Structures are given as C-alpha cells and as structure tokens.
Amino acid sequence: MKMLRGYLADFVSLLFPELCPACGASLVANEHIICSDCRYNLPYTNFHLQADNIVAQQFYGKINVEAVYALYYFNKGGKVQSLMHHFKYKGIQQIGNLLGNMAGTQLMENHIFNTADLIIPVPLHKSRLKERGYNQSTCFANGLAQKLNAVVEDDNLQRAIATATQTHKSRFARFENMQEVFMVKHPERLVNKHVLLVDDIVTTGSTLEACGIELLKIPGLKLSIATIAYAQ
Template sequence: MKLTRGYLADFLSLLFPQLCDACNENLSRQEKLICTNCLYNLPYTNFHQQTDHVVARQFWGKINLESSYALLYFIKGNKVQRLMHHLKYKNKPQIGNFLGQIAGKQLITNDKFKTVDVIIPVPLHHSRMRKRGYNQSERFANGLAEKLPAIVSVENLVRTKATDTQTQKSRFSRFENVKSVFAVNDPEALKGKHILLVDDIMTTGSTLESCGNILLEIEGVKLSIATIAYAE
C-alpha cells in the first residue's frame, strides 16, 4: 500500500508539480515550500549572533530596544523578494509560518529573546485584512511562537486607520504616513511584559518605530523587534 501511495504521489507531482517559492524549480517529495538548495543558500543575516548590526543602528536615539533582528537580507531581484511577493500577494501564508519557525530556531539560542513574553505582529487595517485574508506578520509571529516560550497577541495592538502603501516613500514620508495610526486596546494585559514586535520587511523602520512608541508608553514594558527581512 505504501508503495502504491508513493507511485501515486510521483504521478500527481508530474501533473501538478510543487515549485520552490524562492527559485520556482520543482520540489522533491521531501521538500516543503523552499527547496534544500535555496534554504541553505538564502542570504541569512545572522543578527541573532550580533549585538551591533544595521537593524539595531536604525533605532539608535529613536526608541529603546532590548534587542533587534531580521532573518534575511532583502535585495531587489533576489530570492527573498520572490518569497515575500508570494507571501503577501500570492496567497501563500504558510511561507510566513515556515520562515517564523526558522527564525525561532535562531532566536531561542539568544538569551535576550528567551525572555520574550508576548509576540505582537504589526496589525493590518481591517480593510486590507479583508482584501488579503490574512496578516503575513501574524503568520510569521505564529511560526516564532512554535520555537519561543511566548504567546501571540493579535487583538491588543490595532491599526485605527488605513494608510497608503509605504513603497517609494522617503523616510520622513513613511514616518508621517504611520504616525498616530496605532492604538492599544488593553494596556493592563501588557504591563511589565517583554514584547517582541514583528513585521515582514523593514526598510526605514518607521512602522515599527510608530508601534514601538505606543507599546513603550505602557508601564514596565521591554521591547524587542524581529522581521523576516531587512531591505538594504
């Protein structure tokens, strides 16, 4: 029976091949979402092994962070761009979970991230949530939570109004675009917590800064950030 199922799986893979979301090549039966070659050769940042890196420096003098991290470097035209496009626009939320699990395996080796109590994804406005059907940052958060001793909170930090896309905006315009658009529903639930704020891609950090400022107003909060990718 197992042999028959194996032949059937091979036959179906010929008719409906599963493709790597990073390179678009065929996946083997054992591979999932990203082929072994891409998985091994993705541009990992290894920021979990460093204290002084480009993401940390983005927030110096802006918000007080316990630690910061990005899993991958995003470079226009590279495989990470394809992954992020599939995650956000091709109805592939499972990519977020998968990359979150990889990131979680790295972060659990870093003492600062071991103390995280709550993981909060940057929220989408309900209008965009309806259109996309899921929040890609929430999927990343769920993957992280499988490896970190923390819970995911998706209803406390909210986006109170829709904003224009951040693409092609200057740093100042990005910050103005997201200033005062976030709010916390229940500050008491987050008092004294170490919060890991997560997003998909970081460029200037304006969105994370805006969210972070709101969260740091809560008594006793410690804040760290993590993203799937950092755009150089």
C-alpha cells in the same frame, strides 16, 4: 495500497510539480515549501549574533529596544523578494509559519529574544485584512511562538487608520504617514512584559517605530523587534 498511493503521488507531482517560491525549482521528495538549496543559501543576516547590527542602529535615539533581528537580507529582484511575493500576494500562508520556525530556532539560543513573554505582529487595517484574508506578520509570529514558547497576542495592538502605501516614500514621509496610526486596546495586559514586535520587511523602520512608540508608553514594557527580512 500504500505503494499505490506513493506511485500516484509521484505521477501527480510529475504533472503538477510543487515549485520553490524562492527560486522556482521543482521540490523533490522530503522538501517542504522551500527547496533545500534555498534553505541553506538564502542571504541570512545572522543579526542575532550582533547586538549592534545595522537594523538595530535604525532605532537608536528613536525608541528604546532590547534587541533587533531580521532573518534575511532583501534585495530587489532576488530570491527573498520572490519568496515574500508568494507569501504576501499568492496566499501561501505556510511560508510565514515556516520562516517563523526557522527564525525561532536561531532566536531560542539568544538570551534576550528567548525571554519574550508575548509576540505582537504589526497589525493590518481591517479593510486590508479583509482584502488579503490574513496578516502575514501573524503567520510569522505563530511560527516564532512555536519555538520561543511565547504567546501571540494579535488583537491588542491595532491599526486605527488605513495608511497609503509606503513604497517610494522618503524616511520622513514614511514616519509622517504613520503618525497616530496605531493604538493599544488593552495596555494593562502588557505591563511589565517583554514584547517581541514582528513584521515582514523592515526598510526605514518607520512602521515599527510608530508601533514601538505606542507600546513603550506602557509601564515596565520591554521591546524587541524581529522581521523576516531587511531591505538594504
């Protein structure tokens, strides 16, 4: 019976092959969500090895951060863009959990990130959440938490205002668009905590900066940032 199920699974995969969301290649036996070639060869940043990396520099003089990280470089038309498109708009939530696990494996060896008490995803407005059905940053956060032994708190930082899309806006316009957008519902739960704030893609950092400004109003809070990708 087990052999028969195996033959049936092979037959179904021939008719309806699972495709890697990054490169479009058919997944073979023992490959899960992302093909082996992409797992090894997507453009990793290795920012966890660089305290003074280019993403961290975006926040200098704006908010006080302990460390900043992105798993991949994001280039228009590249494989990471395809991966993120499937994750955010095709409903493949498992991508976020997998990437969170992969990022967490790197970060658990870092003496700053592995001290995070709480992981807080950048929130979606309730109207956007209803439309999409899930927050991609929460999926990523859940995967990270499994490796970092931290708790995901996704109901405290809230987006009070639905903002217009950030695409094609300048850095100043992006920051202006994010003013007074976020609020912390239960600040007392974050006092003296090391918070890892996570998002999917960082470009100018304006969204993360706006979140950070609110979080850092809380006494004793230390802030680190992790994202799936950095858009160059």
